[in-house]
Amino acid sequence: MRRWQERGIMGVLNGATLFSVFITLAILWVLGAETTNFFAQDEVTVGEFFGTTQWNPLLGSEKHFGIWSLVCGTFLVAGVALLVAVPLGLITAIYLSEYAHPKVRSILKPALEVLAGIPTVVYGFFALTLLTPALKVFSEGFGSFNALAAGIAVGILILPIITSLSEDALRVVPQSLRDGSSGLGATRFDTSFKVVFPAALSGITSAVILAAARAIGETMIVALAAGSTPKVTADVRDEIQTMTGFMVQMALGDVSNYGVEYYSMYAVAAMLFVLTLCFTLLGTWIRKRYREEYE
Amino acid sequence: MKPPPREAQILAPVSRPSAEESQDSALETAIQLKDFDAWYGDFQALHSINLAMPKKRITSFIGPSGCGKSTLLRWINRMNDTIAGARATGTLEIHGKDALGPKVDVVGLRQQVGIVFQKPNPFPKSIFDNVAYGVRLHLKTSKAELQEIVEWSLQKAGLWEEVKDRLNKSALGLSGGQQQRLCIARAIAVGPEVLLMDEPCSALDPRSTAAIEDLMLELRKSYTIAIVTHNMQQAARVSDFTAYMYLGTLVEFGATEDVFKRPRHTETEDYITGRFG
Amino acid sequence: MSPREKPALLSDKKLLQERRRPMSQRHRKDMIFRGICRGVSGMSASLLVILLVTILTEGIGTLSTQFLSSSPDPDPLIAGMFPAIMGSVWLLVLTMAIALPLGISAAIVLEEYRPKGSGLRKIHGFVQLNITNLSGVPSVVFGILGLTVFASMFGLFGNEGNPSAEVGVSFVDQFYNEGDFVLEVPVSAASQPEAVPIAGMRVFDPAGKAYELNLVGDDAEWPEDSALAKRSLRSWDVPGRIKDRRWWYFRLPFGRGILAGALTLMLVILPIIIISTQEALRAVPSSLRDASLGLGATQWQTVRRITLPAALPGILTGAIIAMSRAIGEAAPLLMIAGIVFITRAPGNLMDDFTAMPLQIYNWAGRPQKEFHDLAASGIIVLLTALLLFNAVAVFLRQKYSKPLS
Numbered sequence: 023m024r025r026w027q028e029r030g031i032m033g034v035l036n037g038a039t040l041f042s043v044f045i046t047l048a049i050l051w052v053l054g055a056e057t058t059n060f061f062a063q064d065e066v067t068v069g070e071f072f073g074t075t076q077w078n079p080l081l082g083s084e085k086h087f088g089i090w091s092l093v094c095g096t097f098l099v100a101g102v103a104l105l106v107a108v109p110l111g112l113i114t115a116i117y118l119s120e121y122a123h124p125k126v127r128s129i130l131k132p133a134l135e136v137l138a139g140i141p142t143v144v145y146g147f148f149a150l151t152l153l154t155p156a157l158k159v160f161s162e163g164f165g166s167f168n169a170l171a172a173g174i175a176v177g178i179l180i181l182p183i184i185t186s187l188s189e190d191a192l193r194v195v196p197q198s199l200r201d202g203s204s205g206l207g208a209t210r211f212d213t214s215f216k217v218v219f220p221a222a223l224s225g226i227t228s229a230v231i232l233a234a235a236r237a238i239g240e241t242m243i244v245a246l247a248a249g250s251t252p253k254v255t256a257d258v259r260d261e262i263q264t265m266t267g268f269m270v271q272m273a274l275g276d277v278s279n280y281g282v283e284y285y286s287m288y289a290v291a292a293m294l295f296v297l298t299l300c301f302t303l304l305g306t307w308i309r310k311r312y313r314e315e316y317e
Numbered sequence: 318m319k320p321p322p323r324e325a326q327i328l329a330p331v332s333r334p335s336a337e338e339s340q341d342s343a344l345e346t347a348i349q350l351k352d353f354d355a356w357y358g359d360f361q362a363l364h365s366i367n368l369a370m371p372k373k374r375i376t377s378f379i380g381p382s383g384c385g386k387s388t389l390l391r392w393i394n395r396m397n398d399t400i401a402g403a404r405a406t407g408t409l410e411i412h413g414k415d416a417l418g419p420k421v422d423v424v425g426l427r428q429q430v431g432i433v434f435q436k437p438n439p440f441p442k443s444i445f446d447n448v449a450y451g452v453r454l455h456l457k458t459s460k461a462e463l464q465e466i467v468e469w470s471l472q473k474a475g476l477w478e479e480v481k482d483r484l485n486k487s488a489l490g491l492s493g494g495q496q497q498r499l500c501i502a503r504a505i506a507v508g509p510e511v512l513l514m515d516e517p518c519s520a521l522d523p524r525s526t527a528a529i530e531d532l533m534l535e536l537r538k539s540y541t542i543a544i545v546t547h548n549m550q551q552a553a554r555v556s557d558f559t560a561y562m563y564l565g566t567l568v569e570f571g572a573t574e575d576v577f578k579r580p581r582h583t584e585t586e587d588y589i590t591g592r593f594g
Numbered sequence: 595m596s597p598r599e600k601p602a603l604l605s606d607k608k609l610l611q612e613r614r615r616p617m618s619q620r621h622r623k624d625m626i627f628r629g630i631c632r633g634v635s636g637m638s639a640s641l642l643v644i645l646l647v648t649i650l651t652e653g654i655g656t657l658s659t660q661f662l663s664s665s666p667d668p669d670p671l672i673a674g675m676f677p678a679i680m681g682s683v684w685l686l687v688l689t690m691a692i693a694l695p696l697g698i699s700a701a702i703v704l705e706e707y708r709p710k711g712s713g714l715r716k717i718h719g720f721v722q723l724n725i726t727n728l729s730g731v732p733s734v735v736f737g738i739l740g741l742t743v744f745a746s747m748f749g750l751f752g753n754e755g756n757p758s759a760e761v762g763v764s765f766v767d768q769f770y771n772e773g774d775f776v777l778e779v780p781v782s783a784a785s786q787p788e789a790v791p792i793a794g795m796r797v798f799d800p801a802g803k804a805y806e807l808n809l810v811g812d813d814a815e816w817p818e819d820s821a822l823a824k825r826s827l828r829s830w831d832v833p834g835r836i837k838d839r840r841w842w843y844f845r846l847p848f849g850r851g852i853l854a855g856a857l858t859l860m861l862v863i864l865p866i867i868i869i870s871t872q873e874a875l876r877a878v879p880s881s882l883r884d885a886s887l888g889l890g891a892t893q894w895q896t897v898r899r900i901t902l903p904a905a906l907p908g909i910l911t912g913a914i915i916a917m918s919r920a921i922g923e924a925a926p927l928l929m930i931a932g933i934v935f936i937t938r939a940p941g942n943l944m945d946d947f948t949a950m951p952l953q954i955y956n957w958a959g960r961p962q963k964e965f966h967d968l969a970a971s972g973i974i975v976l977l978t979a980l981l982l983f984n985a986v987a988v989f990l991r992q993k994y995s996k997p998l999s
Contacts, residue, residue, distance in 0.1 A: 035707070038699030039721055043869065045861060046724050049735065052742045098670050105963055112636055117631035123402070126635075133639055139915075139920025139980060143951045144973050145651070147958040151966050152648055178641065198438035201501065205396060206451035206507055207428035211624040221441050232730065239401070239732025241925035242951075266734050266925070273737070273929045291738045295731065302730030306723070425617055454620075456603065456613045465601045508604040539600075 053295055056238045063282040071289065077252035080275070086285055089293055091252040095169070095271035095292075098238040099244055102173025103180055104257060107237075108230055111184030115226075115280030118185070119192035119215045120200075132241075138182035138251045145244030149175035154247065164261040165212075167249030180233040187232060191225025191312065192218055228309035237300035239294065241266040257285035265294045344371035347511060350394060353407035355385075357400070362388045364565045365407070370558070375533060375542045377556035377573070379549060381588065385565040386545045390513050392428035393543065395423045407421040411511065428455055431504030435516040437496035439488035439503075444480050447499055448489045451507035463483055466506055474502035475532050494525025498532065505540070512536065514544040518551065528553050549589060553577050561585045640712030649977075653970025664938035666953065670964035675972050678953035680939030681852065682921055682979075685949055688856035692947065694913060696860075700725075703876040704868070706883075706897050729865035737929025737938035739761040740828035740858025747847035761930055762843035762942070767833035769797075770814050773823040776800050777807070779833065788835065799824065837857055843942040850931050851944035858926045863916040870912025870919050881990040908996030914987040918980050950976045 061068055066087045074088030093121040114134075118127055153171040157164045164170070195218050202224075203213040219226075249261030250271050348370040353365035363385045370376045378386035388397065395416070397403040411419040416426055428451070439447050448467045452458060460468070467484075471477040476498045480491070483567050488499055498515060504512060514533075518526040533542060533555050552559055552573065559576040561569045561584070569576055569585045580586040601857050602610060656670075660757035664674030704725075709718050742748060751758040757921050765781040769787040777797045779789040793809035810816060812830070817823050848854040886896040903908075927949055936948045947955075949970060957969035 024892065028892055030708075031779070035699045035703045038696045039703040042695060042700055042725050042728060042864065043721060044738075045728060045864070049731070049739050052739055056742070070751075091937060093806075110638065113631055113634045116639065117635060121628055121631055122635075129861065130635055130639070136984075137638070137642055139918050139922075139984065140645075141924070141951055141980075143922070143924045143955050144645075146979070147954065147969055147973060148645055148648070150958060181638070186778075196438070196750065198434060198436060199432060199440060201396065201399070202438040202440065202503075203434040203450070204399060205394065205427060205434070206454065206503065207426075208451070209423050209424050209455050209620050209624040211627050212454050212620070214627075215441055216454075233986065236728050239730075239734065241732065241734040241928075246955065260769075269734050269738065270928055274867065274932055278830075281994075282657050286719075287860055291735050295735050298730055298732055298735075299727060300616060302727050305725050306731075405861075422617055424620065455615060456610070457615060458603065458613065462601065462603055466603060469599075469601050469604075508610065 038211040049295065053288055053292040060282065060285035060289040062163050063285065064280075065282045066286075071264055073256045077263075085282065087282075087289075089290070090255050092263060092265045092268055092290060094254045095244075095248070095252060095267070096238055096264040098169045098256065098258065098262060099173045099176055099264055100234060100239075101250060102170060103240075104145040104174035104234060105228070106174055107181045107233060108176030111181050111229075111233075112188055112226065114181075114185045115188035115192060116214050116219065117191050120210060120218060134182045136179070136184055138186075142179060142240060142242040143246070145175040145179050146243040148178075148246035149243055157259075161259065162242070164273045165249065165259065165261045167247060168259050168262040169248055169262045172244050172246075172248035173258065175247060176237050176240050179240060179243065180237050183233045183236060184229050187229030188222070188226045191229060193220045194225065217270045221310075224312035225307050228307075228312065230303045231301050231308065232304035235298045235305065238301065239266060239298050241270060245270040265290050326365035344374065346370065347372040347412060348543070349408065349410040349413075351408035353389075353392075353409060353479040355397070355405040356403070357388075358402040362565055363392075366567050368560060368567060368570055370541065370543060372541050373539070374557040375536060375537050375544060375555055376530060376560060377552035377559040378533035378543065378545045378560045378562060379547075379552050380562035380568075381590070382547075384562040385387070386560075387515055389562070390515055390545050391432075393511070393513055394427045394432055395421075396432060397426075398423055428507050429509055430513060431507065432513040432515065433500050433517050434466070435505055436520050437493055437500050439496050439499050441487065441489055442490045443485045444491070444499065445484040448503050448506050451503060455507055468580065470502040471499075473499045473505055473536070475528065476502055476594060477486070479593060481530045482511065483579070492525070494521050494528060497521060497525065497529060501529075501532065501536075505536070511541045511543070514542065516545050519547060525530075526551070549591075561588060563588075608928050611867075619765045635688075646977075648787050649970045649973050651689075652967050654972045655971075656967045657974055658972040662975070666935065666956075668950075670962070670968055675950065675953050675968075675969055675975065677936045678948045678950045678972070679975065680858075681936070681947040681949040681952075684852050684940050684947065685856050685859060685927075686917060686921055688853065688943075689859040689918060690821070690913065692857065693844045693860040693864050693916065694869055696905055697864050697916075698909065701786050701871035701875060702897055703900075706901060707893065717854075725868050728864050728871060733862045733923055734925040734929060735925030736858055738859040740854060740861060740926060741929050744848050744854040744857045749847075751846040754847065757845040757847060757849070760843070760845035762840040763845075764838045764840070766836045766838050768836050769831050769833045771823070771827050771831060773820070775824050777805075777825065777827060781801070782837065784835075784837075789833055791829055791831055797825060828931055839942050839944070841942050843944055845944055849944055850946060851942075852940045852947040853928050853943040853950070855947060858930055859920045859923060861922055862926055863920050866916045866919060867912060870915060871909050874908025874912060875898045875901060877908060878904045907990050911987050914983050914990075918983050921979060921983075922927070922951055922976065923948075924955055927952055928955070950979075 029138070061071070062067065065085055071087050071089050074086065075087045075090040076086040077091040078086040082167055112129075118130060121131065149171040153174055154164065154166060154168060157171055197284045199217055199221060200213055204210075208216070244264045244267045248264060248267055250263050250267060251261045252263040252268070253260065255262065268290055271281070323568060345371045350366050350368045353363060353366040354361065355469060366389060380386050391397045391410065392405055393411070393416070397405070405417060407417070410417070411426070411430060415421060416555065440450060442450070445467055448470050449463055452463060452466055457512065471480060476495060479495060489498065518529050521529065530551065533544070534543060556573045558571065560567055560572045561576065563584055569580060569582050576585065577589060580589060603613060661674045662679065663676050664672060665677055666675065667673040703719065704722060709715050742837045744862060746753065761980065765784055767779045767781055769779070769791070776799065778800065779795070779797055781789065791807060791809055793807060795807045797805050799805065808817070808822055808826040810826050810828055812828065817826055819939045882900050882904060883896055886900045887893070891899070931947055931952065934946055934948065935944055940947045954969050954972040954976065957965040957972060
């Protein structure tokens with residue numbers, strides 16, 4: 023009797039576990055099938071999708087499906103975000119792990135947790151109504167929607183991720199290495215930068231990669247602040263569109279449930295999924311290898 | 318039952334410094350402690366320690382676990398500064414200069430007083446970079462000068478022959494004993510006058526231990542050495558002077574031969590003969 | 595080979611002094627970096643303060659009980675977010691009700707039933723990696739998955755307007771009479787022909803009260819008496835057919851309703867719940883498990899009576915973090931629900947909905963300053979909810995953070 027009960031419970035539990043695998047399969051299947059549908063349409067070819075830079079699926083008589091303008095917008099925003107978040111995040115991580123008095127830590131850590139818990143739509147609001155007007159004061163060239171404000175806001179969003187993952191990596195470095203260094207007459211600065219930081223480098227790299235994946239997939243901030251004009255540009259004052267931004271635009275517009283525009287949403291989602299998957303896999307792999315070094 | 322004669326058991330004939338040398342009365346003092354008290358928070362770890370460690374001699378600190386010997390050692394180059402709540406009062410002088418006051422530059426002090434820890438802790442860098450690490454911190458050198466110092470330090474630590482062909486390989490690939498000698502080379506490369514060793518052999522096998530002990534006797538020619546050890550035979554074999562500590566106090570201090578053969582306190586005798594500890 | 599001489603640099607005191615890096619300079623570097631650290635931390639902290647202060651000053655003016663209890667409106671002066679708040683409450687309850695059992699079960703399998711055989715271990719490792727990857731999938735991708743799988747169900751069951759299966763729906767033919775009163779006649783099925791007014795038939799007012807129909811002759815005067823007028827119709831009056839959904843209304847496909855939204859949010863927070871529950875279970879000392887197993891308890895008894903209770907505070911903390919994520923998540927909901935004009939709380943699982951982050955997005959995206967103020971008010975409400983969640987999490991952590999080993 024007991025055994026049957028136990029078996030039944032195991033069945034339920036295993037079912038729940040397999041559900042997570044099922045989700046992944048569903049993502050692969052849905053994106054794969056609909057992307058195939060997309061390329062099966064007359065208006066688009068694989069060559070155009072990967073080979074051209076004009077993205078214009080909705081307006082005008084001639085539709086264009088060159089993914090690179092969306093990819094470029096995505097990387098522009100993510101690049102700005104990393105430029106903001108990597109230096110600030112790493113400095114904060116070193117400060118927390120090597121310098122800060124426990125009292126400072128006990129204030130700073132929760133503050134970062136609060137930052138991490140703020141919904142992204144709030145950061146989007148912040149970028150649109152506070153950052154952009156502030157940027158316009160500095161330069162006339164900024165549009166009401168621009169890549170820089172969105173990028174900075176995404177940077178603030180991923181700052182806590184970089185900080186806490188890097189701090190974890192720094193803290194795993196054995197205390198004996200710090201003792202060895204200060205025993206040789208190193209200042210705390212010397213020890214932090216010449217011993218602890220290099221020893222934690224792979225963990226920090228993985229933190230940055232995982233944060234980059236988050237920046238690429240971020241949606242609400244760019245939907246609010248970056249605009250909806252896909253183009254290949256490096257000018258952060260310009261209005262651009264990211265892959266996620268395009269998907270939101272499609273979801274809001276009343277597009278029929280078929281047709282090439284509709285399927286293009288899946289093709290973009292597939293591209294986004296593949297990109298973030300690569301980043302996540304790489305980040306996790308580096309992190310795992312690094313953990314093995316010290317544990 | 319009467320134990321066998323202690324002398325024979327402990328003072329095995331090894332190549333230790335001759336008795337006359339260590340009994341030289343005109344020894345200069347390298348490290349001087351007067352009424353030295355130390356705390357961790359509210360806990361007093363050391364009680365009024367008075368001690369003068371002679372220059373270019375090996376002084377060993379023995380005593381049961383928690384007696385404060387490691388604490389004392391780590392105060393000499395102020396490693397305890399990194400521990401929150403650790404503080405000390407009294408006099409600590411190295412070569413006649415105050416090493417405890419607020420004006421002391423701890424970083425400079427640690428260059429003068431090197432330390433080797435219980436567990437070998439090479440940096441995850443190449444062998445060369447491990448030894449060059451401290452030198453680069455303190456000195457502006459040419460490449461050739463740096464190479465010279467690294468080679469000399471490794472020779473001094475008796476490691477040169479073993480590693481000269483793989484200086485650019487990671488130090489983590491060395492054996493435990495080699496790593497510990499690398500840590501010694503790393504310490505002497507910055508040109509210290511005093512070397513502190515905190516149970517340097519307790520994580521090593523007997524062969525590596527013998528190599529380190531030989532090395533200590535060699536280094537004794539140029540450095541003042543203080544060593545904390547749990548191993549009574551080791552203290553007897555290598556040290557010129559021995560300090561026995563118990564519960565944060567210095568019970569007995571004197572020439573090693575005297576402390577081991579004619580201890581003045583019964584606690585010391587009990588500990589040495591293994592009735593306690 | 596003969597040992598080298600001590601290098602000149604180390605033996606020649608004068609040379610040594612010359613080459614020594616000045617201590618003051620090295621200390622200065624240390625101090626400068628410390629200053630930079632403090633500056634950066636100060637900046638991060640002040641950023642948080644600026645963000646909160648801006649939102650407070652912009653939003654506090656329009657925050658009122660009226661704002662909380664009224665519907666969105668094209669006129670910013672009377673607009674509120676009641677439907678959005680109710681939508682978020684529905685979503686949160688549904689999402690957690692689905693995600694918690696699933697997530698905790700999966701975590702128990704992954705943590706407590708680690709397989710021994712090498713083949714099974716590989717599967718175990720694969721599932722674990724799969725969960726890590728799911729946690730890195732952008733939420734907007736889950737949105738598109740939810741849209742396809744839950745909302746339209748691959749188009750297998752027709753579409754929302756013409757679902758292939760539905761329960762909990764009733765049809766009513768509704769008349770407007772000349773006195774502007776509403777009269778309803780229940781209909782058994784959608785296929786039934788429209789009701790024709792017949793004298794003496796049972797009709798209902800919108801409150802559900804039954805009357806006997808008074809048919810007013812074609813040429814007769816419309817009755818003066820309001821009680822009579824209330825239950826009167828002309829023979830030529832034609833009804834409109836109304837679909838009346840009960841609270842347990844259910845259909846396939848789910849459509850862009852609140853259940854599809856909740857299921858999609860569940861996909862987003864499931865990896866978070868699994869990972870945090872695993873961490874909580876891992877923190878339970880194995881000596882407790884061994885003791886239980888040693889007394890002859892089965893694996894499941896050990897999990898249920900020992901491990902799960904011991905890990906409960908950690909699991910709850912993780913659940914609250916997941917809830918915080920769910921309540922603020924906008925992108926996947928946007929894919930499911932879009933921005934629709936909703937004026938009431940959801941009435942059933944298939945109902946169209948809006949949620950707090952969606953309403954905030956809607957207002958923030960408009961050009962007028964008045965709507966930005968409303969967005970800020972909405973953010974204050976959202977952040978207050980988050981603050982409450984976190985307070986509960988802190989309380990739980992403190993109350994149950996007794997060491998177990």
